[in-house]
Amino acid sequence: MRLYNSNLAPNPRRVRIFLAEKGLSLPTVDVDLGRLEQKSAVFSALNPFQAVPALELDDGTIIAESIAICRYFEELHPDPPLFGVGPLERATVEMWQRRLELSLFFPVAQAFRHSHPAMKAMESPQIKEWAEANKPRALAAMARVDEALSDRPFIAGERFTVADITGLVALDFTRSARIAIPEELARLKRWREALAGRPSAKA
Amino acid sequence: MRLYNSNLAPNPRRVRIFLAEKGLSLPTVDVDLGRLEQKSAVFSALNPFQAVPALELDDGTIIAESIAICRYFEELHPDPPLFGVGPLERATVEMWQRRLELSLFFPVAQAFRHSHPAMKAMESPQIKEWAEANKPRALAAMARVDEALSDRPFIAGERFTVADITGLVALDFTRSARIAIPEELARLKRWREALAGRPSAKA
Numbered sequence: 001m002r003l004y005n006s007n008l009a010p011n012p013r014r015v016r017i018f019l020a021e022k023g024l025s026l027p028t029v030d031v032d033l034g035r036l037e038q039k040s041a042v043f044s045a046l047n048p049f050q051a052v053p054a055l056e057l058d059d060g061t062i063i064a065e066s067i068a069i070c071r072y073f074e075e076l077h078p079d080p081p082l083f084g085v086g087p088l089e090r091a092t093v094e095m096w097q098r099r100l101e102l103s104l105f106f107p108v109a110q111a112f113r114h115s116h117p118a119m120k121a122m123e124s125p126q127i128k129e130w131a132e133a134n135k136p137r138a139l140a141a142m143a144r145v146d147e148a149l150s151d152r153p154f155i156a157g158e159r160f161t162v163a164d165i166t167g168l169v170a171l172d173f174t175r176s177a178r179i180a181i182p183e184e185l186a187r188l189k190r191w192r193e194a195l196a197g198r199p200s201a202k203a
Numbered sequence: 204m205r206l207y208n209s210n211l212a213p214n215p216r217r218v219r220i221f222l223a224e225k226g227l228s229l230p231t232v233d234v235d236l237g238r239l240e241q242k243s244a245v246f247s248a249l250n251p252f253q254a255v256p257a258l259e260l261d262d263g264t265i266i267a268e269s270i271a272i273c274r275y276f277e278e279l280h281p282d283p284p285l286f287g288v289g290p291l292e293r294a295t296v297e298m299w300q301r302r303l304e305l306s307l308f309f310p311v312a313q314a315f316r317h318s319h320p321a322m323k324a325m326e327s328p329q330i331k332e333w334a335e336a337n338k339p340r341a342l343a344a345m346a347r348v349d350e351a352l353s354d355r356p357f358i359a360g361e362r363f364t365v366a367d368i369t370g371l372v373a374l375d376f377t378r379s380a381r382i383a384i385p386e387e388l389a390r391l392k393r394w395r396e397a398l399a400g401r402p403s404a405k406a
Contacts, residue, residue, distance in 0.1 A: 048347045048350065048351075049302055049306055049344075049347060057291075061291070063291075063294045063295065063298055064298050064302070065297065065298045065301040065302065067297060067301060068294045068295075068297035068298035068301060069294070071293060071294050071297050072290055072291070072293070072294035075289070075290035075293055075294070076290050086278070087275055087278035087279050088260075088264070088266075088275070090274060090275070090278055091266045091271045091272070091274050091275035091278070092266065092271070094268065094270060094271035094274050095266055095267050095268045095271035098268040098270060098271060099252055099267070099268065103252055125332065125336055127330065127332050127333050127336065129328065129330050129332070129333075130330050130332075130333045133328055133330065141252075144251045144252060147251065148251075
């Protein structure tokens with residue numbers, strides 16, 4: 001089993017943090033995004049959707065998509081549970097994972113991809129107006145997350161989950177997107193610091 | 204229990220189809236998206252992320268996000284399984300649900316939201332260049348899905364799943380986005396017709 005990885009991109013980091021929280025480690029194969037290796041014929045044969053991460057099982061089966069890879073390991077190694085336990089908690093974790101992904105991570109990524117010179121080849125056409133339109137959306141999501149954190153340590157409740165991973169990766173990615181996290185969001189800041197302080201954050 | 208719904212938007216349709224496939228029905232409350240009711244103070248108190256669908260449980264707990272709502276019902280009513288059974292199938296369903304959502308449904312939705320006059324108030328600024336940039340992405344995803352369907356009836360394998368629901372809703376939404384599905388994608392067409400012919404598609 002091996003993981004197609006890039007240390008430059010935020011999505012593989014989600015999987016690396018998840019694996020570290022599970023106490024698992026995997027051999028990795030680096031995909032050179034700078035040279036658009038994810039669009040090469042060899043890699044496209046593995047993942048026609050041309051993105052990392054991708055997990056290759058011993059029989060050659062490919063599981064692509066960060067959250068699908070995480071769920072695979074959750075099913076194989078349920079402890080500690082990172083997708084919740086029981087119907088309501090599982091739905092709540094999924095809700096927050098998606099809110100953080102769709103309302104925070106994606107706008108941050110769009111702001112980066114449509115403004116950074118290094119993304120010119122990958123994101124064509126690069127649309128500066130779209131980059132700018134995503135910044136207030138990311139900030140609005142941060143304010144909502146800050147509000148939600150008023151009654152709990154982690155975004156989906158008392159327990160660290162995959163939703164927190166998406167949140168940390170999104171917040172760390174704001175630097176590349178040149179989005180400043182507002183200082184007054186004290187709960188967001190406390191949460192980010194707690195997540196960044198876990199050993200998994202270095203994965 | 205009740206579902207905040209809109210018959211105009213594609214996301215609530217995903218939940219309605221899912222419930223129909225499970226043989227479940229729920230009282231619904233219509234949210235008037237034409238009047239931006241999802242951004243009203245009353246609705247924002249229920250879902251600060253201002254989107255439908257949202258599920259309200261009897262104790263007032265809210266589960267937002269289509270796929271989180273679907274997963275809640277999957278956990279409560281596992282048969283028929285629509286998220287897969289066992290680690291590999293569950294990961295595969297999640298992979299395809301996400302590929303169809305991120306590579307097909309979202310580009311179709313962006314093409315619609317950034318071009319249609321009815322979306323001017325909801326999508327501000329409306330960026331025509333971004334609408335156009337999404338059309339070739341949606342078409343590329345359709346070609347990949349067509350290819351994947353060469354060895355199986357449903358997108359994640361032998362079984363109908365939530366990934367097929369996302370695919371059908373995305374394909375049906377191409378009309379609003381003014382994206383023509385290429386006639387030569389025969390497997391995509393066969394799949395869409397099979398999905399559209401299920402009673403749940405009318406939900």
